[in-house]
Amino acid sequence: GAVVSQHPSWVICKSGTSVKIECRSLDFQATTMFWYRQFPKQSLMLMATSNEGSKATYEQGVEKDKFLINHASLTLSTLTVTSAHPEDSSFYICSARDGRPGSYNEQFFGPGTRLTVL
Amino acid sequence: AQSVTQLDSQVPVFEEAPVELRCNYSSSVSVYLFWYVQYPNQGLQLLLKYLSGSTLVKGINGFEAEFNKSQTSFHLRKPSVHISDTAEYFCAVSVADDKIIFGKGTRLHILP
Numbered sequence: 231g232a233v234v235s236q237h238p239s240w241v242i243c244k245s246g247t248s249v250k251i252e253c254r255s256l257d258f259q260a261t262t263m264f265w266y267r268q269f270p271k272q273s274l275m276l277m278a279t280s281n282e283g284s285k286a287t288y289e290q291g292v293e294k295d296k297f298l299i300n301h302a303s304l305t306l307s308t309l310t311v312t313s314a315h316p317e318d319s320s321f322y323i324c325s326a327r328d329g330r331p332g333s334y335n336e337q338f339f340g341p342g343t344r345l346t347v348l
Numbered sequence: 349a350q351s352v353t354q355l356d357s358q359v360p361v362f363e364e365a366p367v368e369l370r371c372n373y374s375s376s377v378s379v380y381l382f383w384y385v386q387y388p389n390q391g392l393q394l395l396l397k398y399l400s401g402s403t404l405v406k407g408i409n410g411f412e413a414e415f416n417k418s419q420t421s422f423h424l425r426k427p428s429v430h431i432s433d434t435a436e437y438f439c440a441v442s443v444a445d446d447k448i449i450f451g452k453g454t455r456l457h458i459l460p
Contacts, residue, residue, distance in 0.1 A: 236391075264447060273438060273452045274392075323391055325448075337448055339384075341391040 253324030371439030
């Protein structure tokens with residue numbers, strides 16, 4: 231159990247377009263999901279914390295108007311990169327927190343989405 | 349605030365030799381500690397975690413780690429590595445109900 235999926239796994243888009251990435255918890259309900267960004271050969275940097283039914287909490291330095299996060303259900307969070315530019319090219323990874331009793335709020339990670347902006 | 353330091357950015361080791369990947373953390377409160385592995389172009393897979401109890405934690409793929417509170421360390425070890433262990437390894441720290449903070453990662457190179 232505790233599987234998290236992301237779609238798409240990779241996407242190439244033109245500069246100025248918007249791209250939506252989905253993160254789903256397949257076999258558990260996740261009241262909280264997290265979005266990370268990873269540049270080549272670097273660590274994961276937390277972008278924002280997404281809570282179901284409320285506004286996302288963004289980390290310092292992350293533009294909330296550029297990276298729109300929606301967590302409309304307990305199994306789905308979306309990240310939309312608006313007006314994407316080449317510097318937004320990165321590997322985006324989501325995680326979902328398992329809030330069930332005994333889970334110690336463990337986070338499970340999706341497989342990631344590679345975004346390339348031309 | 350919590351922080352994680354992985355002192356080695358790269359660790360080369362011969363196949364079937366033992367390996368230790370170092371991790372130190374900083375926190376003023378009790379923490380949860382994790383080691384994750386990331387294979388190229390993939391997401392993160394949990395190797396092991398320390399939540400409480402026994403300080404020696406055993407994980408998947410033959411890895412283990414020891415929580416040392418006095419030295420604020422959580423080093424990862426494996427007695428005999430295989431070529432398939434080539435990957436990036438991340439140490440991470442979390443406070444209950446809070447976000448996970450990752451170290452910068454250690455790339456493990458297995459030499460034939």
